[in-house]
Structures are given as structure tokens and as C-alpha cells.
Amino acid sequence: MRISISLILFSALSLFRANSATIQHGYDPTLSPNEAIDFLYQKALIEGGKLIVYSGGDGSKSRLALTSRFNQRFPGMNVKFIVNLSKYHDIDIDDQLANGTLIPSVAHLQTVHDFYRWKDEGKLMPFKPPHWDQIYPEIKDPEYYFTSLNIISFSPNALASDYESGNAPIEDLDFLDPKYKNRIVMTYPNDDDAVLYQFDKIISRYGWQYVEKLVAQNVTWVRGTGTPLVMINNGTISNGVTFTSGNSLAPAPDARVVARYPTKSWFLTWGQTAAIFRDAPHPAAAKLFIAWYLSDEIQNSTSVQWSSRMDISPKSGFKQVQDYPNTSPRDFIKFMLNRPHVEYLRFRFERLIGTPQGQSSLLDPNQ
Numbered sequence: 001m002r003i004s005i006s007l008i009l010f011s012a013l014s015l016f017r018a019n020s021a022t023i024q025h026g027y028d029p030t031l032s033p034n035e036a037i038d039f040l041y042q043k044a045l046i047e048g049g050k051l052i053v054y055s056g057g058d059g060s061k062s063r064l065a066l067t068s069r070f071n072q073r074f075p076g077m078n079v080k081f082i083v084n085l086s087k088y089h090d091i092d093i094d095d096q097l098a099n100g101t102l103i104p105s106v107a108h109l110q111t112v113h114d115f116y117r118w119k120d121e122g123k124l125m126p127f128k129p130p131h132w133d134q135i136y137p138e139i140k141d142p143e144y145y146f147t148s149l150n151i152i153s154f155s156p157n158a159l160a161s162d163y164e165s166g167n168a169p170i171e172d173l174d175f176l177d178p179k180y181k182n183r184i185v186m187t188y189p190n191d192d193d194a195v196l197y198q199f200d201k202i203i204s205r206y207g208w209q210y211v212e213k214l215v216a217q218n219v220t221w222v223r224g225t226g227t228p229l230v231m232i233n234n235g236t237i238s239n240g241v242t243f244t245s246g247n248s249l250a251p252a253p254d255a256r257v258v259a260r261y262p263t264k265s266w267f268l269t270w271g272q273t274a275a276i277f278r279d280a281p282h283p284a285a286a287k288l289f290i291a292w293y294l295s296d297e298i299q300n301s302t303s304v305q306w307s308s309r310m311d312i313s314p315k316s317g318f319k320q321v322q323d324y325p326n327t328s329p330r331d332f333i334k335f336m337l338n339r340p341h342v343e344y345l346r347f348r349f350e351r352l353i354g355t356p357q358g359q360s361s362l363l364d365p366n367q
């Protein structure tokens with residue numbers, strides 16, 4: 001009697017295991033990555049061919065290339081990226097989840113703490129895409145509920161010609177040089193937690209005196225992390241410089257504004273995290289999207305700065321992200337999970353430089 005009960009329990013358990021393994025993959029795990037993508041593509045077509053992704057970002061045109069790339073790669077599919085700051089997307093998602101009116105199937109956001117919370121609340125669907133084992137362990141959930149899709153970085157940027165003539169800053173302390181007075185354009189740290197993190201690292205090393213000296217350089221504070229690049233490029237800030245923007249690691253030869261990476265100072269990298277919602281309107285399309293994003297094709301492309309995968313070579317002239325002693329995507333996660341500290345910093349910056357002013361970068365036709 002005892003034996004048969006534990007046998008029943010055992011088989012029920014293995015049934016459950018087999019079932020949850022299927023749910024996590026959504027495809028036969030013995031398929032090659034390309035075969036898995038083809039399989040998910042067929043399922044996504046049967047499901048209706050639609051997908052909405054809430055994508056964290058601050059430029060309304062920033063996902064146009066990705067949209068056409070996805071729709072061309074998968075004829076019959078129609079992906080729509082809704083771009084807004086991650087800190088606004090998460091509120092909308094919570095509202096929709098509460099009302100049972102969820103619009104996106106996937107969220108792909110900077111606000112990594114939301115994914116820890118959504119997992120705890122049972123709002124996410126586990127999925128183990130191809131190449132899972134190659135994703136850096138510190139930027140994925142061990143139970144497959146969320147993963148970073150790409151690693152984003154902000155760093156010093158200026159006109160290429162200014163870097164060539166040695167007339168542009170690379171290290172933290174360079175920005176305090178009197179020659180950069182009136183030339184610095186930066187995103188409000190109290191409007192974007194990634195920029196806030198950059199300042200947190202600076203403050204922990206040099207104290208608030210650094211920030212006071214920087215402010216005394218007559219910084220032009222703007223909304224959106226793409227805005228400094230646009231304003232440097234079009235000469236609104238003449239010979240402008242910044243460190244609150246991300247730029248391509250493989251710039252076109254004629255790029256006017258280029259990034260440089262410090263060797264002595266810390267720089268920001270973080271995994272832009274994605275998950276599928278348990279109540280996703282289009283779960284197969286959501287799995288297809290995540291599998292495709294993690295494929296060689298996208299991870300190697302110039303639209304990704306650093307790959308989330310350990311087996312993808314870095315861009316020419318760069319090292320693998322874990323080989324830099326002065327950056328850590330894991331450190332960013334620790335920062336984002338410490339909400340009291342984030343809030344303290346936000347308000348301290350608000351006192352120093354005021355609340356974010358100016359037009360939302362999402363309404364700027366130049367980005």
C-alpha cells in the first residue's frame with residue numbers, strides 16, 4: 001500500500017516535471033536553435049501572427065530597425081514595440097494586470113527589480129530559450145522566468161574630431177576640467193535610474209563634491225539619454241561632451257559623435273531584462289521574439305552593444321564584458337533592488353538640480 005502511494009506520487013511528480021519542462025521550452029529541446037525558431041514561428045503564425053512588446057527606451061524611433069528586421073525575418077508576423085521609459089511601462093503593466101487587460105506579451109525593460117517582483121507575484125511565464133546556458137548566470141533567473149536579452153552601456157561621448165585632437169573627456173575627473181565649462185550636456189539623473197547609478201558610482205568614489213564641481217561647470221540638463229548625442233551632433237551645444245549616453249560599439253566610419261571607454265573610471269553596463277507574462281495574449285510569438293533576440297543574428301549585430309551570451313565575440317576593439325574590472329551588470333542589479341537608496345539619490349538630485357524640465361525625448365522628432 002505504502003509503495004503504491006509513493007509510486008503514484010512519483011509518477012504524478014514526473015508528469016508534472018515533464019509538463020513544466022514542455023512549458024519552459026515550448027519546443028523540443030533537442031532541436032537546433034534555428035529549428036526551434038522555425039518551430040516557434042509556425043506556432044506564432046497559427047496563434048495569429050501578432051506580438052506587442054513594451055520596450056524600455058527614450059526615443060520613439062529607436063525600435064524601427066528591429067521592427068522591420070523581425071517582420072522581414074518572419075513573414076506574416078506583425079510585431080509592435082511600444083517605447084516608453086521603463087519606469088512608466090511597469091506602472092501601466094501593473095494597472096493592466098490588475099484589470100485583466102494585459103496588452104503586451106513581453107516586457108523588455110531597464111527596471112530589473114520589477115521582474116523579481118513580478119516573478120514573486122506569479123505574473124510571469126517561465127521560458128528556456130535556445131542558448132540559455134550561454135547567458136551570463138548573473139543576468140538571468142535560474143528558474144527561467146526572466147533574462148537579460150542585451151547588455152547596454154553608457155559612457156563618455158563627444159565629437160570624433162574632438163577626441164582626435166585630445167579635446168574631449170574620457171575619465172570621470174576630466175569632466176571637471178575648466179575647458180569643458182558650458183560644453184557638458186547630460187540627462188537628469190533623477191529621470192533615469194541608469195544615469196542615477198552612474199552618479200552613485202561617482203559619489204561613492206569622489207563624494208558629492210564631484211557633483212557640486214560638475215554642476216559649477218554649467219551643465220545643460222536634458223530629458224532622455226539620446227538627447228545629449230543629438231544636441232552635440234547638431235551643434236546646439238558646441239563641442240559638447242557627455243557621459244550619460246549609449247552609443248554604438250561599431251560606429252560608421254563617418255560617425256560624428258562617438259563613444260570612448262574609460263580605463264581608470266567605472267562605467268555602466270546593465271542587462272536589459274525581458275520576460276513573458278503568464279497571461280500573455282500571444283505566448284508563442286513572445287517565445288519566438290526572445291529566442292530570436294538571443295540568436296547569433298541579433299546578438300552579433302551592431303544594434304547590440306554587448307551580448308548577453310558568453311559565447312558571442314565582443315565588437316572589434318572591445319573585450320568581453322566580464323573581462324573589464326571597471327564595470328559589472330550584477331552591480332547594477334544590486335543598485336536597482338535597493339529602492340530606498342535609489343529614492344534617496346533621486347530626491348537629493350532634485351534638491352540640487354531641480355525636477356526634470358523640458359520636452360520628453362519621446363516627442364522629439366530627431367530620435
Ligand SMILES: *[C@@H]1O[C@H](CO)[C@@H](O)[C@H](O)[C@H]1NC(C)=O
Nearest residue numbers: 060083084085088089362363
Ligand atoms: C509615456 O508614459 C507617460 C507616463 O505614463 C505618458 O504620459 C506618455 O504619454 C507616454 N509616452 C508615450 C510616447 O507613449
Ligand SMILES: *[C@@H]1O[C@H](CO)[C@@H](O)[C@H](O)[C@H]1NC(C)=O
Nearest residue numbers: 092095096097098099101102
Ligand atoms: C484599471 O482600472 C482602473 C480603476 O477602474 C482605471 O483607473 C484604469 O484606467 C484601468 N486601467 C486599464 C489599463 O484599463
Ligand SMILES: *[C@@H]1O[C@H](CO)[C@@H](O)[C@H](O)[C@H]1NC(C)=O
Nearest residue numbers: 181182183218219220237238
Ligand atoms: C551655460 O551653457 C550653455 C550651453 O553651452 C550656454 O548657452 C550658456 O550661455 C551658459 N551659461 C553661462 C552663464 O555661461
Ligand SMILES: *[C@@H]1O[C@H](CO)[C@@H](O)[C@H](O)[C@H]1NC(C)=O
Nearest residue numbers: 227230231234236364365366
Ligand atoms: C538639435 O536637436 C535638438 C534636439 O532634438 C533640437 O531641439 C534642436 O532644434 C536641434 N537644432 C538644430 C539646429 O537642428
Ligand SMILES: *[C@@H]1O[C@H](CO)[C@@H](O)[C@H](O)[C@H]1NC(C)=O
Nearest residue numbers: 296297299300311312313314
Ligand atoms: C556570431 O558570433 C559567434 C561567436 O562569436 C559566431 O560563432 C557566429 O558565427 C556569429 N554569427 C553570425 C550570424 O554572425
